[in-house]
Amino acid sequence: MKSTRPRLERAIIVGVELRRRRSPWRLKDSLAELAELARSARALVVGTVSQRLDRPTQVYLGKGKLEELKGLIYTKRASTVICDDELTPTQQRNLEKALGESVKVIDRTALILDVFAQRARTKEGRLQVELAQHEYLLPRLAGQWTHLERLGGGIGTRGPGETQIETDRRLVRTRIQKLKRDLEDVRRHRARYRARRIEMDVPVVSLVGYTNAGKSSLLNRLTKAGVMAENMLFSTLDPVTRRIHTPAGRDVLLTDTVGFIQKLPTAVVAAFRATLEEVQESTLVLHVVDVTHRNATQMVSVVEGIIDELGIADKPRLMALNKADLLDDDADSDALGRALRLADGDLRCVFTSAQTGAGLGELLHEIDAALQPELASMDRIVVG
Ligand SMILES: Nc1nc2c(ncn2[C@@H]2O[C@H](COP(=O)(O)OP(=O)(O)OP(=O)(O)O)[C@@H](O)[C@H]2O)c(=O)[nH]1
Ligand SMILES: [Mg+2]
Structure with missing residues (x-):
């Protein structure tokens, strides 16, 4: 790539x-x-x-x-x-x-x-990144072109440079079309998986959140899935789904996906739309927050903005205030104050630590409780 x-x-x-x-x-x-x-x-x-x-x-x-x-x-x-x-x-x-x-x-x-580009592992991930790169490139080639046009066009500007830009633009456009077609193929596969999942009536809980909040670590801790978790921005690109059993004895699928960031480029959002569809089709959205980060409040706003954009604001939602192990007695009072303000918001919140496992029992309990109406209606469908 x-x-x-x-x-x-x-x-x-x-x-x-x-x-x-x-x-x-x-x-x-x-x-x-x-x-x-x-x-x-x-x-x-x-x-x-x-x-x-x-x-x-x-x-x-x-x-x-x-x-x-x-x-x-x-x-x-x-x-x-x-x-x-x-x-x-x-x-x-x-x-x-x-x-x-x-x-x-x-x-x-x-x-x-x-x-x-460094992180993409799956075929779909690679295709999506390459698509985003080309979408980014296209107006930049076009920009040079309009610059030439503004010079008046005609004699003197119709040199080899212009032809080159036109050729480049055409190449980039052709590549974008090809990438979109390839992505469609990959996605048809995934749609089949999803359909099977829906048939099985297993609710899906998607982990969303700012990059580096601890989504993959939580998934690991909850499922021992062995998903890569690293202290790096964007360590996860491709969605990973694992099955867990809740205390109420239900099977639930947990999906971990790409993290969000402020000023997330529109080309990226567009290219990752399909990955984010996983989130759109989930039953419950679990918003994971690094509660110790000095910008935690701003990060929550960024994620909520993207949740709105994705049209999933009306889904049942829970918030995991993660890395709570770092909020011990030595934590600065700013961090504690911030955490308590976040916990005081409208959403149901659980303090968690993917590191120590603290709060995970309560988190699973809350997942059960949030899924209850959904599960109850599924039961009715099965019985009826
Ligand atoms: N102390 C502490 N560190 C944590 C906790 N959860 C995650 N971390 C660390 O935070 C870093 C990021 O964790 P990840 O699980 O990769 O975060 P992510 O949200 O999946 O990040 P992206 O995939 O990049 O969006 C890693 O270094 C983890 O070890 C926690 O509860 N406590
Ligand atoms: Mg991750």
Whole structure:
């Protein structure tokens, strides 16, 4: 699979905060997350540049900051610059021009896609990532094209460059069509599995949550499934489903899937729609939260936004406030306060630890209770 960036080595991360666009995320926190993503992509972050601006610029940064960045690239011997937002094709081009050929410019989307490309294991996962990469690429080729068009077209602009861009665009479009067809094939298989599952009347509980919240660890703990759990963003890409028995003696299928993140690129959401259909067809949504994270509240909002987008907000939902083992007596009062505020929300919450197993009995009990009406109606159908 093609990577959207060459080998990443010494990287400088760059972020801009727009004064008028109020985001619940502080730039510092967003950049810390970007550094984690860079680490997941096996880059070494050697510097950070940040700036508050009134409005976006055509080079992403203001003039002075751009000079500062150039200096830092030189002193830190950096080869790569990673921007915390999805760059417009113009910003990308201008920044590349300003920094020179030896510096690679990557944006948040390309970085996320790159991490995904490294993680994809199944055929479907690979196809989805490649589709997202091509969808990302297409407007960027188109951007160059409109730039040429704006120059007036006609004589002088109809050079080999234009032909090349048109050819590239056609190639990318053809590839996108092919990927979509291949994905359809893979998905038909999965639809058959799903149909069988529904026939068996086994309720499905899907684990959703911000990346690194502990979804796979919980699934592991609950099923001994041996799913890969790592302290890395996006360690899971492909949905994994395992059967468990609840205390009430019911069979339940637990599905673990791709984690969410703020500024999740639309190309990714589109490409992963089928994976996320697993969540759409589940009986109960279990929202897993890393309750110890300083941005836990913002992360919950991001996940709830995506839950709304997926049209599953009306499904029965539970929240697992995970990593509760870290909320011991030594935990700072901020963390405890945050945890209690989250627990005080509208959803039913259980404090859990995938690490120690604490709270898992209660979690299973809550799953049973949440599924009860559903199961009761299934029983009626069977009896009737
Ligand atoms: N202390 C503690 N660490 C945990 C707990 N649950 C998970 N972790 C750690 O948190 C990290 C992320 O766990 P994962 O299970 O991979 O998280 P995930 O939500 O599946 O992440 P993605 O697949 O990347 O979306 C790992 O290092 C886990 O060991 C917990 O209850 N307590
Ligand atoms: Mg996972």
